[in-house]
Amino acid sequence: MTYCVAMCLDDGLVFLSDSRTNAGVDAISTFRKMTVFEQAGDRVMVLLTAGNLAISQSVRQYLMEGREQRSLWEARDMFEAATLVGDAIRAVHRRDAESLKGFGIDFNISMIFGGQIKGERPRLFQMYSAGNFIEATQENCYFQIGEAKYGKPILDRVLTPQMPLDEAAKCALISMDSTLKSNVSVGLPLDLLVYGVDELAVSRFVTVDENNAYFKMIRKAWGQRLRQVFDEVRDPVWDASVSAEHPLRMSGGTHGSVPLYAVKPTGTGKGN
Amino acid sequence: MTYCVAMCLDDGLVFLSDSRTNAGVDAISTFRKMTVFEQAGDRVMVLLTAGNLAISQSVRQYLMEGREQRSLWEARDMFEAATLVGDAIRAVHRRDAESLKGFGIDFNISMIFGGQIKGERPRLFQMYSAGNFIEATQENCYFQIGEAKYGKPILDRVLTPQMPLDEAAKCALISMDSTLKSNVSVGLPLDLLVYGVDELAVSRFVTVDENNAYFKMIRKAWGQRLRQVFDEVRDPVWDASVSAEHPLRMSGGTHGSVPLYAVKPTGTGKGN
Numbered sequence: 042m043t044y045c046v047a048m049c050l051d052d053g054l055v056f057l058s059d060s061r062t063n064a065g066v067d068a069i070s071t072f073r074k075m076t077v078f079e080q081a082g083d084r085v086m087v088l089l090t091a092g093n094l095a096i097s098q099s100v101r102q103y104l105m106e107g108r109e110q111r112s113l114w115e116a117r118d119m120f121e122a123a124t125l126v127g128d129a130i131r132a133v134h135r136r137d138a139e140s141l142k143g144f145g146i147d148f149n150i151s152m153i154f155g156g157q158i159k160g161e162r163p164r165l166f167q168m169y170s171a172g173n174f175i176e177a178t179q180e181n182c183y184f185q186i187g188e189a190k191y192g193k194p195i196l197d198r199v200l201t202p203q204m205p206l207d208e209a210a211k212c213a214l215i216s217m218d219s220t221l222k223s224n225v226s227v228g229l230p231l232d233l234l235v236y237g238v239d240e241l242a243v244s245r246f247v248t249v250d251e252n253n254a255y256f257k258m259i260r261k262a263w264g265q266r267l268r269q270v271f272d273e274v275r276d277p278v279w280d281a282s283v284s285a286e287h288p289l290r291m292s293g294g295t296h297g298s299v300p301l302y303a304v305k306p307t308g309t310g311k312g313n
Numbered sequence: 314m315t316y317c318v319a320m321c322l323d324d325g326l327v328f329l330s331d332s333r334t335n336a337g338v339d340a341i342s343t344f345r346k347m348t349v350f351e352q353a354g355d356r357v358m359v360l361l362t363a364g365n366l367a368i369s370q371s372v373r374q375y376l377m378e379g380r381e382q383r384s385l386w387e388a389r390d391m392f393e394a395a396t397l398v399g400d401a402i403r404a405v406h407r408r409d410a411e412s413l414k415g416f417g418i419d420f421n422i423s424m425i426f427g428g429q430i431k432g433e434r435p436r437l438f439q440m441y442s443a444g445n446f447i448e449a450t451q452e453n454c455y456f457q458i459g460e461a462k463y464g465k466p467i468l469d470r471v472l473t474p475q476m477p478l479d480e481a482a483k484c485a486l487i488s489m490d491s492t493l494k495s496n497v498s499v500g501l502p503l504d505l506l507v508y509g510v511d512e513l514a515v516s517r518f519v520t521v522d523e524n525n526a527y528f529k530m531i532r533k534a535w536g537q538r539l540r541q542v543f544d545e546v547r548d549p550v551w552d553a554s555v556s557a558e559h560p561l562r563m564s565g566g567t568h569g570s571v572p573l574y575a576v577k578p579t580g581t582g583k584g585n
Contacts, residue, residue, distance in 0.1 A: 073573045075572060075573060076572075076573050076574075076575050077572040077573065077574050077575065078574075078575045078577075079574065080577065101575070104575065105575045105576065105578070106578060107578055112578075113575075114577055188462075190460075190462030190463050190495070190496075191462050191463070191465060191466055193463060193495045194463055194466075194491040194494060194495050195539075195543075197494055197495050198494070198536055198539055198540065199539070199540055199543050205548075207548040207549055207551070208548050210548070210549055211543075211546065211547075211548050211549060212543070214549075215543070215546075219466040222466060222469050222470070223462070223465045223466050223469050224462075232572065232573075234572060235551075243572065245551050246570060246571070246572045247551075247561055247562050247570055248570065248571075249561075253561070254559040254560050254561075255549050255550075255559045255560060255561040256561075257559070258547075258558075258559035259546060262546050263542070263546060264470055266542040266545070266546070267467075267470055267471070267539075267542065268470065268471055270535070270538040270539065270542060271467075271471050271483075271484070271487070273538070274483060274487075274531060274534050274535060274538070275483075275530070276477075276479040276480050276482070276483050277479055277482055277483060277486075277527050278527075279479070279507075279517050279519075286530075287526040287527045287529070287530035288526050288527060289519055289521075289525070289526075289527040289528075290519050298518060298519055298520065299518070299520075300347060300348075300349040300504065300506060300515060300518050301345045301347060301348050301349065301504075302348075302349050302350075302351065303348050303349065303350045303373070303376065303377045303385075304377065305350075305352065305386055306377075306378060306379055306384075
């Protein structure tokens with residue numbers, strides 16, 4: 042199902058995507074989910090896709106051809122650019138949705154679209170199947186698409202808009218690692234792009250495969266340290282009469298210590 | 314949507330459930346998801362439910378009344394007991410599924426059922442809407458139902474069948490904590506039951522609310538230590554020429570360092 046995450050921070054943007062696609066367990070392939078639109082000195086835009094691969098690719102093709110009156114290459118600002126991405130989704134919907142429906146397939150697509158056009162700050166959007174979208178804010182500075190749940194807790198715990206870009210890239214990779222471990226529909230290699238405010242060019246991009254030294258280190262170190270932290274946190278103490286710094290049960294009384302018991306009907310089967 | 318997790322370990326069983334239920338964001342309530350069937354000295358069985366609450370409660374009522382020829386109180390072994398739970402689900406399906414369908418509601422239920430009957434080892438099952446089920450094994454020693462994804466990574470990282478029960482309870486609580494932080498459809502209080510092999514009675518049960526000292530400690534300590542570990546893990550080094558122990562990019566060549574670029578159509582808009 043894929044997993045992509047992107048962050049809009051004070052220092053710029055971070056984008057990370059996997060590349061696994063599948064049409065069932067016997068049809069697993071690799072397709073890159075990140076497309077970069079770059080016009081050095083003027084604009085950098087990044088598109089991440091999840092959902093139906095055929096639809097994603099059609100939308101991407103539509104955008105690259107620039108069929109609209111104004112194309113991504115000419116959009117005045119990122120909001121207009123996002124509406125153009127929405128228009129592309131709707132164009133593919135008009136062409137394909139009914140045929141898909143005839144085969145019982147939903148028109149299902151989600152995208153993350155972000156970047157910077159000269160003269161404006163970097164911006165980040167999440168696109169929906171209907172072609173509409175929301176924008177990232179200070180209060181909600183990241184978006185996820187695809188298999189988002191496994192990797193969400195670490196983002197909620199540590200990420201803020203003030204986080205430096207490389208630290209945020211580390212955070213994204215850890216979020217991806219949790220997802221890779223728990224869901225086989227997400228897989229290597231990954232595309233990682235870090236964009237600094239006003240760079241207006243791509244300077245920090247890498248494709249991360251199973252031999253990438255940094256990612257291997259993160260996966261091993263994070264797993265080991267988590268295990269260590271887990272071992273260090275105290276186990277619960279059940280005996281309420283034993284003096285414990287953080288008791289699990291309060292001594293005395295039965296408040297909150299009785300389960301919801303099923304009452305055995307009288308006169309049936311074994312006696313008590 | 315709820316979150317429940319249970320583990321079948323060499324030393325016994327661990328069960329943990331939340332109690333939040335909702336029929337939309339303006340109809341959130343508390344209903345306990347754990348039901349305990351205990352006949353001291355003979356059997357202890359625990360049922361955890363997720364999905365449609367009306368269906369869960371009907372199944373529970375059906376089991377408590379023991380309408381079948383053999384009831385849970387008389388089942389010879391846990392496999393038979395699990396089939397009786399399946400029969401109860403099917404009975405409720407016969408009664409309710411069509412009416413629900415008329416309102417566009419799926420017959421959606423998932424349950425975890427486990428315990429020990431004297432003379433047999435403890436066993437754990439996951440029940441499906443169709444009334445069938447699977448059993449936990451050494452290779453797959455835990456089950457989750459409801460909002461399972463947020464809390465899965467920690468289970469995959471640390472849990473083994475050899476883990477002592479109290480450590481496993483700690484693991485379940487951490488798994489629940491990650492879920493509580495990332496999904497508002499899961500909420501306190503929680504029911505935690507730890508069962509030791511051949512106890513054939515309930516001795517370790519507690520309802521965990523927001524004042525529970527142990528749970529408060531876990532939530533705070535886990536969050537703080539995770540942040541600490543995150544800070545200690547090195548950020549990526551982009552400059553391939555800088556000597557780094559675990560480089561993100563290899564120096565020399567461009568293998569794997571070029572994004573999938575959208576090519577700007579010639580003759581449109583701004584030149585490069």
